[in-house]
Amino acid sequence: MFVKSYRSMSKAAATRQIILLKAFDLIYRNGFQATSIDTIIATTQVTKGAFFYHFRNKEEMGVALINEVIKPTMEENFVRRLSNSNHPADDIYALMKYLLQASPDFQVQYGCPVVNLVNEVAPGSDSLHKALYSVLSQCLQAVRNSVQHGQALGQIRKDVNAGEVAEVIMMGYSGIRNMGKLLGAVCYQTYLKELKRYLQQLV
């Protein structure tokens, strides 16, 4: 997780961060609807007054959670790992392997927080939809840039559509995060194996 130290921010900002981090944890494991504000404040030192001082309602808290916790986390764990890369195909594979197997924040049974939120709340809330779209776009863009860089380096064929490749890869990632909840981590192997084959075939 990518987190500022509480000492480096004002007390109010720290309170806000405590709420968002606890909300992230609970929502990741139980879902957005199933996570109540009462539970969030009961498992922190924060009171209801503080919660509703920082956020007008639960939905706005969700938007802040996406923009202020999830998005920076994806920038740190996803986008950054594909920037300044001299071997795009290898780095994309390594990124996915890291996300699926090494990342300490994610568990197989709970999937990926972004994928979960997209599934649960994107259809029902415009503001959450918009915030999630921004996160996904950022990831798609990172893969796309990486592929295009690979093309510039002559490592990837010029006739492949970098944007489509990005969609295919993210699609596979979302899907395997979903299926992993039923089949367990073994199916991650199938995805990684197929991803490797797919990337090799772009040469």
Next chain:
Amino acid sequence: MFVKSYRSMSKAAATRQIILLKAFDLIYRNGFQATSIDTIIATTQVTKGAFFYHFRNKEEMGVALINEVIKPTMEENFVRRLSNSNHPADDIYALMKYLLQASPDFQVQYGCPVVNLVNEVAPGSDSLHKALYSVLSQCLQAVRNSVQHGQALGQIRKDVNAGEVAEVIMMGYSGIRNMGKLLGAVCYQTYLKELKRYLQQLV
């Protein structure tokens, strides 16, 4: 949707079916948690007494929903379309094209009911997990059988692992159902295009 006519069943069975069909509709569009029993009975002629006569609790209703509505629907719309096929690769492609573009029950913004349920409830309930696993297994098996049949017919290479192919295809389907909620139906094209390429490459 695959539904028996109410006239062909007892009144009690019809009541049960009315509950499950309405529950399916509401849960598909709003999620399991967000769909209350009160809403289900308020939008039907069914009373709370009838609901809890047929189901001990909400979770058991969910299990019945999966086993008695979703599973038969998938048998009708998924498994059946891959059985007795003489051109497996073409039929798998046609199946996905149908599910994504022609099926009247599904909408892009709401994704796929099975994928949605897997994401929302599989981690939190053993009984729902088990029921959903049964549905996914059934679909995986159908694809796998189809691929193996293609191998027997000499249309698909013998060295491909049919089980892994099934996982890859279902993974892509789950993923695109998720991403479709953010990107809209346009990204379905990318999946279908990639699926076609993937299937051709199995020859």
Next chain:
DNA sequence: TCTCAAACATACTATTCGGTATGTTTGTGA
């Protein structure tokens, strides 16, 4: 040091939730 708004704390509320208690109706086999 004083002021005052930002930041929080506490108590409360209206509504909704899953579920139960206790009835009444309905169909069906003897």
Next chain:
DNA sequence: TCACAAACATACCGAATAGTATGTTTGAGA
């Protein structure tokens, strides 16, 4: 036709829910 269980109907309950009303504390600038 009558007995009786299956099938339903109604009223209710305690807990949980998002959100509000109304305070008190705190810290930073004048």
